[in-house]
Amino acid sequence: MKESTFKYLLKKYEKGETTSEEKELLEKFENHFLKKNEATVFQSASHKNKVQNDIYRVVKRSTAKSPTNWYKIAASIIVLLGVGISVWFVFNPKGTISYTLIATNENEIKNIVLQDSSVVTLNENSFLKFPNHFTSTSRHVILKGEAYFKISKDKKRPFTVIANNITTKVLGTQFNIKMDSTNISVALVEGSVDVKGLQTSKILKPKEKINFNLKNKEIETVRFNPDEELxxxxxxxxxxxxxxxxxxxxxxxxxxxxxxxxxxxxxxVKVSGTFTNQSLTSILVTITKATDLSFKRTTKNQILIYNPQKSI
Structure with a gap:
């Protein structure tokens, strides 16, 4: 079944408009596709359950309560994302807001242009949920993972990013948000943002970063280097x-x-130069040649830089 056909049938299924033949075809395809691909998509059974639960919670929140079999649709979304289809539309019942879910795989970065012309660069293994149309008073998105935001200015509609329980509110600016299971950081490159979380509110200045440790509830504000952060x-x-x-x-x-x-x-020892999308080995070869040094791997993830003129 083609992706376009699958999406079309899912949309009809959510609205309760599928015929019995279409419903049977959809369910057969879901079962076949999930069984065929789950071994390559999920790292383990626990990983599969975690991803399924995460997406199911999003789908459940985004739709009205209905008897439709949404867990199967969520499973299909997971499989499609895992094999490289990174954009998925969640169609809500009439009268409610529809959302787009975008996820990235390992070694995949995506540029997303939102309805207000804001641009989001989504890092690998990350997830972004946003409405297809923002309201007349606000702009909200939900992030898991890491993303860089370049927000279009709109004084009447503040832009808010929700990452776990941390909210970042802006009018128009550029900033980076990174989160994992225990830490969330917001790094401001340009403009101004108001970050709230863990009973704290902080307005950041350019090149300031706030770090939230969700485990021990510690908060730290530091200066940062944008080149390094990005x-x-x-x-x-x-x-x-x-x-x-x-x-x-x-x-x-x-x-x-x-x-x-x-x-x-x-x-x-001082070094000057620019390296664009080069491997670690390539960078080290250039640096050590320019400085009359050498390097070697002592273990898989351990490297030693040394002066070959001296005995080691």
Whole structure:
């Protein structure tokens, strides 16, 4: 069954307009598709249950109570997302707001243009829910994961991002939100935002970031480097007479490895250059050649940078 046909039948099914033949065809396809693909979509049985429950809760909140078999539709959405169809429309009953759900897979980044021309860049393994049409008084979206927001100015309609129990309210600005099971951070690049959560309200200034630890309820506001914060989106590293120790900190964060220097004297070695969407090995080869150094992997995720002129 083609994706367009599947969506069409689901829309009719939600409205209760499917014929018995169409309903049977839809359910057969759902059962077949889920059984065929679930082994490649889900990491484990517990992962499958978690994702199903997360999406089911969203679908349930987005629709009026009805006897329709929404858990099967949610399962189909999960499978379709898992095999690369990242956009899904949830059609609500007449008279209610309809929403779009967008999810990304591993190593997938999506640019989303909202109805008000705001642009959201959604990082990998993330989820965004937003109405197809904003109301005349407000603009609300729900985020799980990480995203960068470039919001169109509209003084009459504040823009609000809800991430867990943390809300970020703006009129028009650019900022990044990142969340996981225990932490949520809001980093302001441009403009002004009002962040509320854990019984705290904070208006951020550009290059300020607020971190919420949901586990121990700790809150911290720090300054940040936009180039470092947005590495996941720009895929670009720029160094201008930057110390090697600072470069290592960026590389460790970007590539999730540990990099050591064999001597403290290497900390202040300076490097300049720009790297766009390059591998860690390619970056290290260029840096070490330019500084007359060498590097080697001591373990899979451990790298040592050293001076080959000295014995190790």
């Amino acid at each position: 590495l996941w989106m720009t895929k670009k590293l720029t160094f201008n007479n930057t110390s090697l120790v600072e470069i290592i900190q960026l590389l460790e964060k970007k590539f999730e490895v540990s990099i050591d220097l064999d001597s403290p004297t290497l900390n202040e």
